[in-house]
Amino acid sequence: MYRVMLADDEGIVIDSMKFIIEKEFGGACQVEFAKTGRKVIELAESFRPDIAVIDIHMPGINGIDAIKEMKNFCTNTVFIVMSAYDKFDYAKEAIKLGVLEYITKPMEKMKVINVLKKAMAQIDSEREKRSNELMIKEKLETVEPIIENGLIYDILLQEHFEEDIESYRSILGIEENYGYMMAIVCGDSQEGNHMTNAIGSSVKISGKYQEIREGVKSFFNCKIGNVMANKIAVLIPLENDSLEYNDRTELIYRAREMAKYLRKKTDISFRVGIGGVKPLRQLSDSYKEALNALIDTTGSVAHADDLTISCNYEEDYPKALEKPLFEAVTKGDLNGTRAIADKYSDWMCQRANDGDLMSMRLKVLEFALYAEHLAYQNGGMTYHYSSRNNYLPEIMGLNTTDELKKWFIDKIENACRDIISKKEEHSNDIMKTAKDYIDNNFEKDISLDNVSRVVNVSPYYFSKIFKEENGLNFIEYLTNVRIEKAKKLLENPNLSIKEICASCGYTDPNYFSRSFKKNVGVTPTEYKEAFTVSGR
Structure with missing residues (x-):
């Protein structure tokens, strides 16, 4: 069905057009008409035509101005302009407005039919396009929760490859490099720092998951995981690597409002733990912080940065290098280990050159021992209690940053090589x-x-x-x-x-x-x- 609006101050033109349309297209068209510019606009507001055939010269508001006004609310209407005058200025103005055809009176029957068929074909094409878009949107709304849960599952359990995370980011449109995690925990009621009837509540929220999902997304631009026991993990992407005080305060307020909203919608009690901002690949740490924040407080909403549960670092300390370094060692990524160890040792050398050589000795020893601990854990090697008795004397005998740097990198690389060799041996x-x-x-x-x-x-x-x-x-x-x-x-x-x-x-x-x-x-x-x- 096509809604066709005719606009002309001459009754004979309208009658002729209606006759042609009914004769050629039968019941496929619903036709309405108006004879003044003002009536055209009023009719268009209620009728919402698919096709509007408008005469330029009408009493009051002319056809061009009527089209301009209609464009504000009839975004999908196909316009056809007609006039008894073949004037270039009118045609030029019509083209600017994006009309389909500019035809002159008297109009031939076949010309009218062909123009209407062309308009109908354009409408059919747009309808098909909109239908396809809606179908894709519907499919995405079905698939998106599965993809979001896959991303969160991989992050929390750290069972991913780098390309997996990049694929998830691309599909879900995540452009940010940082984020934080929320742990939404439910129960019948709160007693101290825990929720009662965790098992029964997990069944309840599974049945109301879609309502909870929609509710959380109405408060936060986020990615949501499935129900795990009586918990739901939520990822909020962030452009910056930290939250300002005012932003954190606003976040906590929104989380409190969200918890109240979810309680009202589901008749289930909720607590919300919020972790610190991390790089996307380290968000499992943020989730642990969110859970610990709930354990360390009795509030309905708890933010890790408000509690004394995390380690703070001096301003220039290269904290961002620590975890990637030991991840590279564990994976047996020798090139990555070498590159990060070099960067970290450069920072230590800079501090040691300012007169703090002993701190470099201690840090070099600390990291070397931890890297070897990872090698023992992941390389299947045999641990010997006395095998490192000489490390401390060696460290104390190194008196330059270059010597300490070399010792540090050698030990870190050797730990990585041990993991590689054991994996290869296996x-x-x-x-x-x-x-x-x-x-x-x-x-x-x-x-x-x-x-x-x-x-x-x-x-x-x-x-x-x-x-x-x-x-x-x-x-x-x-x-x-x-x-x-x-x-x-x-x-x-x-x-x-x-x-x-x-x-x-x-x-x-x-x-x-x-x-x-x-x-x-x-x-x-x-x-x-x-x-x-x-x-x-």
Whole structure:
């Protein structure tokens, strides 16, 4: 259905247009008309036409001015201008207003029909576009909570790769590099620093999750996780690396209002803990701070920065380098470890050059010991109680910043290398065991699951490291082993193709022949005949 408005002060023109429209388009159009500029605007406000055919010369407000006024509230209307005068100024003004056509009177029937069809086609296109946009929006509203929960899950459990976080940021439109976490905790009521009936309340908020989600988003521009026990984790992205006092005060006020709103909407009591501002990849720390803030206070809303539960650092201390340094060590990222350790040691050298060499000695020792602690934890190494007895004498014997820097970087890098070597050693052991098993059992019906069970790692992890170590996936490697064995057996004139097929782990001779040709370039028969003819 198309709503068509006709605007002309001549009744005969309106009657003619109505006749043409009804004759050509039948019930597809609903037609209304007006004969003055003022009536056109009033009718348009109530009728909201899809198509408006307007004469320029009408009593009172002219057609051009009427269109200008209608443009304020009829944003999707297609305008067609008509006039008995073919004047360039009118046409130019109409073009500026974005009208579809400027046609002159008297109008031919086919001209009117063609122009209306063109307008209808434009309306159909816009309607389809709006429909598609609504459908996409509807799908996003279904998918977005899942994506938001995936981001928060990865951040809190730290089970992510760098590219995962970047993908989440891109999909969710997060441009900020910082943020803070809120922990929304529910219960029947608050007793001291905890909520009663946590288990029962978790069931309740699961049933009212959508209402809670909409309520939280009405107070904060945020990303929301699913219900975990009686808690919901909320991420609020932030452009800056800290909150000013006034901003923090406003944040706490909004959180209090949100808790009251949610209580009213769900008949469940809520407390809100708020963590400090962190880089996005360190927001798990902010969430821990949010939970600790609720433990350390009995208020309905608690901000970590208001409580004495966090360590403050002197102004120029490179706090931002600490966690990335030890993360790089733990991951076995030698280049990252070296780069961050170099930056951190430069800062220590600068402070030591100002006369504080002893503090550098202590910090170098502290970080070296912690890096080695991570190596013991993550590298599967054997700890020896007395293995570092010489560290303190060595440190005290270093009297220049360059010597301390070198000692520091060497120790940090060695810890990282220990993790790398142990991982490689573990991986090599897995590969050797796997290859030995394949070489000794290739004639059997073995699978990835069989071999992963033998090496005692999950099929997913085994498949991943097998491809990384060998450049081939498991099936490709097994096929190569079988084909190489088949080539050797084909050199024996006393063995049939069928016998060779069975000896190499193939139950179907046709499949064996296809696989052999794909990998060698000829069929087993052709290979056998070529070997016999050559007399090798």
